[in-house]
Amino acid sequence: MTLQITELDYCKLDVHYSALKEKVIEKRTEALNQLKKEKVNIPGFRKGKAPDNVLKTHFKAPIENWVSEQLLQEAYSDLLFEHKIKPIYQPQVISNQLKDDEFWCDLVVMKKPSFNLEDMVFDIPKPVIPDLNEQVNQSLQSIREQYGNMEPYSDNMTVQNKDKVTLDFKKMKGEEVVDSQEGILHLVGSNPEWAEHLFGMKAGETKTVMIDDYALIFSVNMGLRITPAALDDDLAKKLNFETFDLLKQAVDKAVKNQLDTQHQDAVNQQFIAKVIEKYTFKCPDWLVLLDAQRQASMQGNKWENLPEEIKNLWLEKSNKSVKLSFILDTVREENPEAVFSEEEIITGLKKKVAMNGQDPEEFIKTSK
Numbered sequence: 001m002t003l004q005i006t007e008l009d010y011c012k013l014d015v016h017y018s019a020l021k022e023k024v025i026e027k028r029t030e031a032l033n034q035l036k037k038e039k040v041n042i043p044g045f046r047k048g049k050a051p052d053n054v055l056k057t058h059f060k061a062p063i064e065n066w067v068s069e070q071l072l073q074e075a076y077s078d079l080l081f082e083h084k085i086k087p088i089y090q091p092q093v094i095s096n097q098l099k100d101d102e103f104w105c106d107l108v109v110m111k112k113p114s115f116n117l118e119d120m121v122f123d124i125p126k127p128v129i130p131d132l133n134e135q136v137n138q139s140l141q142s143i144r145e146q147y148g149n150m151e152p153y154s155d156n157m158t159v160q161n162k163d164k165v166t167l168d169f170k171k172m173k174g175e176e177v178v179d180s181q182e183g184i185l186h187l188v189g190s191n192p193e194w195a196e197h198l199f200g201m202k203a204g205e206t207k208t209v210m211i212d213d214y215a216l217i218f219s220v221n222m223g224l225r226i227t228p229a230a231l232d233d234d235l236a237k238k239l240n241f242e243t244f245d246l247l248k249q250a251v252d253k254a255v256k257n258q259l260d261t262q263h264q265d266a267v268n269q270q271f272i273a274k275v276i277e278k279y280t281f282k283c284p285d286w287l288v289l290l291d292a293q294r295q296a297s298m299q300g301n302k303w304e305n306l307p308e309e310i311k312n313l314w315l316e317k318s319n320k321s322v323k324l325s326f327i328l329d330t331v332r333e334e335n336p337e338a339v340f341s342e343e344e345i346i347t348g349l350k351k352k353v354a355m356n357g358q359d360p361e362e363f364i365k366t367s368k
Helices: 021-038 052-058 060-083 132-146 192-198 233-238 244-278 285-298 308-334 342-355
Strands: 002-009 012-018 092-099 102-110 122-124 149-152 164-173 176-187 206-211 214-227 364-366
Touching: 002 060, 012 060, 021 052, 021 060, 021 102, 052 060, 060 092, 060 102, 122 244, 132 244, 192 214, 233 244, 244 308, 285 308
Parallel strands: 122 364
Antiparallel strands: 002 012, 012 102, 092 102, 149 214, 164 176, 164 214, 206 214
């Protein structure tokens, strides 16, 4: 057996394999023995009693195909074993030939970059998480608004955020009408560019705003404002709670769980960023490009139509993603029984540190 390896590109190998004559003979013998074991039917002979030369002639094509497939697998296995290569995908078979007792093939093999897991201890600043009481109050206010009543504007009411107004809009450049819409039902605040001009207007009022060479004309016809529901037992019962106290307890718990999750996610993301920064090995450009194109396509974008600055953003994101996948694959290889989700990344890497004799509790520090 001979293996000739040429690096076509970073982490992309051209492999030429030649099998030993004895190996080819051995595989043909295996194929023949299998046919005998299956006791195949051949006209003119009792089942399973055809001589070897007849079997070889009758099943020449299937035997040769099977031997070629087996030797291709042997070529790939020998490559991985002899050169300790960690592949990324299945090999690409460029060509192969089985003639008489000789077999050779040419493969293109993509491999992972070589690197060692390092000991890692990071100082990670404590994430800034919103205040619990403030978030609870915001959640309760949202519930109040969701179950509140919409009431029409009175004479002195002016437009505020979250009001619903019907309005007419016109955009003009000189005497030319560039855009015109009538009877729009608009949620104030949904269009930030409009909101600052609508705030403070009354029903029946018209306002003209000049922006560059354009005149924006807003006419508020009528408006509706939510009167939030009271925080009482009646509101609680609408949400299937007997009392407001029980509703409040449920909101407290839900918000706390949400903030705890945000905190852990923030720590994990900072840790992941530190891990990616720690490892300096280069990811294959062709693999990063492939991943970037796939990610962009999943978002409905055609790679060839994207501006260069957007492509670069995708490539930067994919480079980090590919590097992290290589690191986690190596962790899994050294901990075969471990199965990691993104939430388990830190735990998995802590196990690696513990195996190296470090204190896992010192593995990651969250500053107070």
